[in-house]
Amino acid sequence: MMEREAEHMANTVIGSSIVIDGEISGEEDLVVQGTVKGKISLKESLFVEGSGIVEADIQTQNVEVAGKVTGNINASQKVELKSDCRVVGDIRAPRILIADGASFKGNVDMDAKGR
Amino acid sequence: MAQSEQVGIIGKGIVIKGNLTGGGDLVIEGRVEGQIALKNHLTIESTGNVQADIEADELTINGEASGNIDASSKVAINASAKVAGDIKAPRVVIEDGAVFNGSIEMEVKLPEDV
């Protein structure tokens, strides 16, 4: 099994002691190990690692959550909730993977085609 | 040709109060109060203390200077310098260790989306 949490090949990493209160947007992958409150909007993938806390609405291509997310997730390709993650919010994506051990509360809508 | 060889030196014990103007280079090791207008290079040595508005082509400061500075090429504030005042020049260099309080106006080209 690929342990993808240690180092995702992303250019942007929000370290564990960083707190961002605002909006993040971009066209590259983003790894969150710290705290983000507000809004995240990416054309690529978002990785919320184990220490990451995201209180924001998320709109990206892919999302992989191993930490905490409170907010609605809107992905054009796939959302993956890994074990030990905690997600509260609605998820909208054509593909969703929820691992054993993940904690999730919200609605799931897989009808989001052609976003 | 003669101009660039002329270097005026104001020695350590000298105090000048008034206006200084000239076309050659000037080195100040003493004290000057008033106004300075040079066409070339002014150097304020580490023992120098200038309380004046300065106009020059290029300025090298190793000592104390207080006043407005207008240079047409470059101002270098070196490590032993203590400068207070407003500086207008196309190039300004501040070395680690220098003390400066005041404003600097250089041309700053910002990208369009800033």
Next chain:
Amino acid sequence: MATNKEMTGGAAGATVIGPTITINGKLSGDEDLTVRGRVEGEVTLTKTLFLEVSGVVKANVSVKNAVISGVVVGNVRATESVELTKEGRMVGDIAAPRVILVDGASFRGRIEMGDASVSRAAGDRVGRPARVSARPSAPPRPPPPPRAEARGMANSKSTVTPILSKMESKSPPVPPALAAGKRKVVVRKRER
């Protein structure tokens, strides 16, 4: 599950904002920050800000050190040093005990080093370090977050703290006798 970069506080924290990322809001943290993209709003760090050539910061910045090779529009306060490298461009005010402008850097604004007693021994000419005034843009800076304050600033050089924290009511180090310009030695019994 293998934990990730939470290993050590200082070394592991290497936050990088990539070139296509824009952050609009407040950013704070206890680690170094490298910006290659764009940050607008406010940046507060207890460590060093590295603004690379492609980076743009349109914000008030409050850090320990700043190395600027990109564009800054806003005020920068640092407890230790600010360096503008030869590609650095800045419009705004700088308040720091050490400021380095490398030949080629462009800058427009004020620089207040106070009496910079961090790098020099004496020199109480200026007395109280000047407050940064005449901001080109940006609203007044709110006080820095308490945790950054308590951790780093408590034992920093006393002449620098008045710049950063008006909240801390530390009296300036200049005894009134010296500031008045008269040579007067006042000997008082101090209780420890």
